[in-house]
Amino acid sequence: MPNGNSQCGALVIGGGIVGLSCALALQSRGIATHLVAPASMIGTASWGNAGHIATEQVEPLASLGTVRSLPRRLFARGGPVSLPPGEVGAWLPFALRLLAAARPSSFRRGSAALAAGLAEAMPAWRRLVRQIGAEDLLAEDGHFVMWESAASAARGRASWASAPIGTATVRDATGDELARIGSLVRVPIAGGVRFTGSGQIADPTALAAALEAALLAAGATRRAGQVLALAQRDDGSIEATLAQGGAIVAKRVVVAGGAASGDLLRPLGHRVPLIAERGYHIQSEAPGWPATLPPVVFEDRAMIVTRFRTGLRAASFTEFGAVATPADPRKWARLHAHASDLGLPIGEDAARWMGARPTLPDYLPAIGRSRRMANLFYAFGHQHLGLTLGPLTGELIGALATGDAPAVRLEPFDLDRFERR
Known part of the structure; x- marks a missing residue:
């Protein structure tokens, strides 16, 4: 295992879907790779989300439409967006930057960048599951969006019919499909x-x-721990100081630590306007819910319901604040109320989860190479698209680290975009 007296070819910081994908891509390219992350990452956003590979979400949420819709989408009015008063110091500066990023010209550039990445997302997922021998874990059955009133159905259909959705396609649900889902809810x-x-x-x-x-x-190594700081040594390598004591020296470092990534990069001179965008879910065993039914979005409730092998999960909410702020029990209570209204087989004893999505104000990820250290790379800030773009991000970092041309242009994802504003 690498330590302060030896070097590894690459150190990846972060064990979510992005970090694991980066580490596997580097190791597969012949770079001796070491990964540092907490002992268990199951509680993080990579594994607590709805499991949806969202190739259709090519429009950044930093948009004038999002801004206009905010008042009716606030949690206090029954919506999914929460701006806790105690977290105003975190979300107000973020909101002001989001307003700047929502300008039509910025939105168009962001949409083009996301569309290019999302076009490669599903092929990257196929390659990844084939590589790890887990093809059975990827289902390409699409998903449903349902509405509970004629008015919301008319608005929703019109909205999706006019929205860019990248490589995805959308059609009206058939009568049989509506009847099938209708038979599962009350x-x-x-x-x-x-x-x-x-x-x-x-x-x-x-x-x-x-x-x-x-x-x-594949030959990589893993250590349970936390990196506190990064510093470049005289020989050009990077030393990572560990919270548990000691250090790791690496020829290359990839910061893929999700919402904690900014704490490592800001001391090096990077501007990282990252916020924790927290989501919630409840999950329990799923008697009566078909194992073959794709995810269902109940759009009137801003909630997605996904059947996993381990049970049925209902997920929602966009809560802006700090990673360490305690969870808000009202969010779980509302999820339970929605589940009860719908008649979902999710009881009061359901497992509860809250985790932080790493989000940047233009709703584009940060993927690239540091201009301050040529052997320092970063891959974080994927907001709601971490699971979707994780495998592709690993491939992009692998290409950058070995001098190959990335599959998509990375200039829109350069972290230094925040220093030019």
């Missing part, structure tokens, strides 16, 4: 659409285990 279903070209992970816990096993089998 509220009327007034309409719905079905997307194709999107996908789902069948079992997030099994995926995490398969990725770690494949990484170790």
Whole structure:
């Protein structure tokens, strides 16, 4: 195991889907790779999300439409967006930067950048699951969006019909599809659409285990721990100081630590306006919910319901604040209320989760090479698209680290974009 007296070819900081994908890509390119992350990453956003591979979400959430819709989407009015008063010091500066990023010209550039990345997302997922021998964990069955009133169905259909959705396609749900979903809930279903070209992970816990096993089998090493600081040495290598004591010296370092990434990069001179965008879910065993049914978005409730092998998960909310702020029990209570209204087989004893998505104000990830240290790379800030773009991000970092041309242009994802504003 690498320590302060030896070097590894690459150190990856972060064990979520992005970090694991980066480590596996580097190791597969012949670079002796060491990964440092907490002992268990199951509680993080990579594995607590809805399991949805969202190839259709090509428009950044930093948009004038998002800004205009905010008042009716606030948690206090029954919506999914929470701006806790005690966290105003975190979310107000972020909100002001989001307003700047929502300008039409910035939004168009962001949409083009996301569309290019999302076009490569599903092919990258196919390559990854094939590489780790876990093809059964990737389902490419699309997803549904359902509405409970004629008015919301009309608005929703019109919105999706006019929205860019990249490589995905959308059509009206058939009568049989509406009847199937309607038979599972106790509220009327007034309409719905079905997307194709999107996908789902069948079992997030099994995926995490398969990725770690494949990484170790390829010859990489892993340490449970936390990196506190990075510093360049006289020989050009980078020394990573560990919270548990000691240090690791590496020829290359990839910062893929999610919402904690800014703490490592800011002392090096990078501007990182990152916020923790927290989400919530509840999950329990799923008697009566078909194992073959793709994810269903109940758009009137801003909630997505996903059937995993381990149970049925209902997920929602966008809560802006700090990583360490305690969870808000009202979010779980509302999820339970929605589940009860719908008649979902999710009881009061369901497992509860809250985790932080790493989000930058223009809703684009940060993927690239530091201009301050040529052997320092970063891959974080994927907001709601971490699971979707994780495998592709690993491939992009692998290409950068070995001098190959990345599959998509990385200039829009350069972290220094925040220093030019």
